[in-house]
Amino acid sequence: MSAQGPSSDPAFRRRIVLTSLAGLAIAGAVGAFEHHAHNRPPRKQPDGQYRKLKLIWPHSDTAPVLAVAYQKGFFARYSLDVESVSTPQNGNEALDALAAGKADYAVAPALTWLPRLYGGLPASLILGIQPGTFRLLVRRGANITRLDQLVGRTVAMPDKNAADKFFFAIMMRRKGINAMGGITWTDMPADKMVDSARARTIDAVVAHDPLAWQLLNGHADLFSELVGSNTGHYADRTSLILGASKAALDTDPDAATALTLALRDAAKWANQHRDEAATLVADDSADVSTDAMRAMLHHQPAISPVTGHALREQMAQYCDELQLIGLLPDTEAASAIARRSTRNVLNG
CATH class of the missing domain: 3.40.190.10 (Periplasmic binding protein-like II)
Structure with a gap:
């Protein structure tokens, strides 16, 4: 930026x-x-x-x-x-x-x-x-297809106090998942996320556009979008x-x-x-x-x-x-x- x-x-x-x-x-x-x-x-x-x-x-x-x-x-x-x-x-x-x-x-x-x-x-x-424009991107090969499978995993975010983390923690809490305590959240600069995902030291990324869009579309071989705020009732808020x-x-x-x-x-x-x-x-x-x-x-x-x-x-x-x-x-x-x-x- x-x-x-x-x-x-x-x-x-x-x-x-x-x-x-x-x-x-x-x-x-x-x-x-x-x-x-x-x-x-x-x-x-x-x-x-x-x-x-x-x-x-x-x-x-x-x-x-x-x-x-x-x-x-x-x-x-x-x-x-x-x-x-x-x-x-x-x-x-x-x-x-x-x-x-x-x-x-x-x-x-x-x-x-x-x-x-x-x-x-x-x-x-x-x-x-x-x-x-929040997106939760999971690393391909991490075998994560549901939110509850993130428990015990390492999830990177651009800022520990960012709304990205809070948004998905709320989404998961509504499904009975304690994301605040059950996930290993790691603060990580954006330019380190791709290398960390390739090294398999992180399993997912929470971010918002344009960063999330760039990660998803610039590295389609590495990330897929699990859930986000761009559809459903979240898109209207x-x-x-x-x-x-x-x-x-x-x-x-x-x-x-x-x-x-x-x-x-x-x-x-x-x-x-x-x-x-x-x-x-x-x-x-x-x-x-x-x-x-x-x-x-x-x-x-x-x-x-x-x-x-x-x-x-x-x-x-x-x-x-x-x-x-x-x-x-x-x-x-x-x-x-x-x-x-x-x-x-x-x-x-």
């Missing part, structure tokens, strides 16, 4: 400036899109004031919704100049940066956000951007969440409204124009080709943004699941934790 987010690249910044200057020219096209995309306009609209915001987003250089927001003028339409701050390697690093005041807004998986919020991180969840610091929400709530609307609109556009979204990402990423990004996006769930009551309900479901695997205490109702963790910035 690139070490810098989209807005840190000079050429990318020039494109952002050109996009902003062309805002009036594209307003009609964006307006036409919104006419079809928004059956019911939000109660609250931003005040149109120009704002500079700092956003932290793991692997921002391979995020289709963010690329669309920049390059198709959705940030410009809401008078936003958004700076992507560094490139954290995972959601926990993004939330560490938010806690340190390096940005006012952060994107991370719901399964990463919720334990941190319960632990006192001063922030609120305001937009579900898209579903998760949001996972990648935008949150705002309490300070930002208290100081300038209209900024959160504008950013939510910009990313919501960009997410809907990206879902309807996946091939073009893939091209926008590939143009600014040395790690993913256009063809690979297109294929990946067409094998992922619909990019469906979620706000308000729907977001709170889905977070309550996640809270209940985190309680199942011991990452949230069961002394408080999941619905209460979700209500405290979310805010509807579109409700005027």
Whole structure:
């Protein structure tokens, strides 16, 4: 992955400036899109004031919704100049940066956000951007065809605190399998996973796209996908969440409204124009080709943004699941934790 987010690249910044200057020219096209995309306009609209915001987003250089927001003028339409701050390697690093005041807004998986919020991180969840893309890949020849056969095996993950592990631990817990204690989880850099699988020192990998997609399709002789979040009811649930610091929400709530609307609109556009979204990402990423990004996006769930009551309900479901695997205490109702963790910035 690139070490810098989209807005840190000079050429990318020039494109952002050109996009902003062309805002009036594209307003009609964006307006036409919104006419079809928004059956019911939000109660609250931003005040149109120009704002500079700092956003932290793991692997921002391979995020289709963010690329669309920049390059198709959705940030410009809401008078936003958004700076992507560094490139954290995972959601926990993004939330560490938010806690340190390096940005006012952060994107991370719901399964990463919720334990941190319960632990006192001063922030609120305001937009579900898209579903998760978690994949559990098993090593061919390991004779693993069912989830219960992972007990006692060694499973690699890019980060011990990653949502990848939590997602599959929850899936297995619902089947009566203690994945948190019954599996040997090993933290492993992505570039070591292939060699470790070939050496048979690991039996499986949990990861999310684009890494999981690259492992699966670049090494089809080595890995097969056992289960994932791209089908069934998991495909309908949001996972990648935008949150705002309490300070930002208290100081300038209209900024959160504008950013939510910009990313919501960009997410809907990206879902309807996946091939073009893939091209926008590939143009600014040395790690993913256009063809690979297109294929990946067409094998992922619909990019469906979620706000308000729907977001709170889905977070309550996640809270209940985190309680199942011991990452949230069961002394408080999941619905209460979700209500405290979310805010509807579109409700005027």
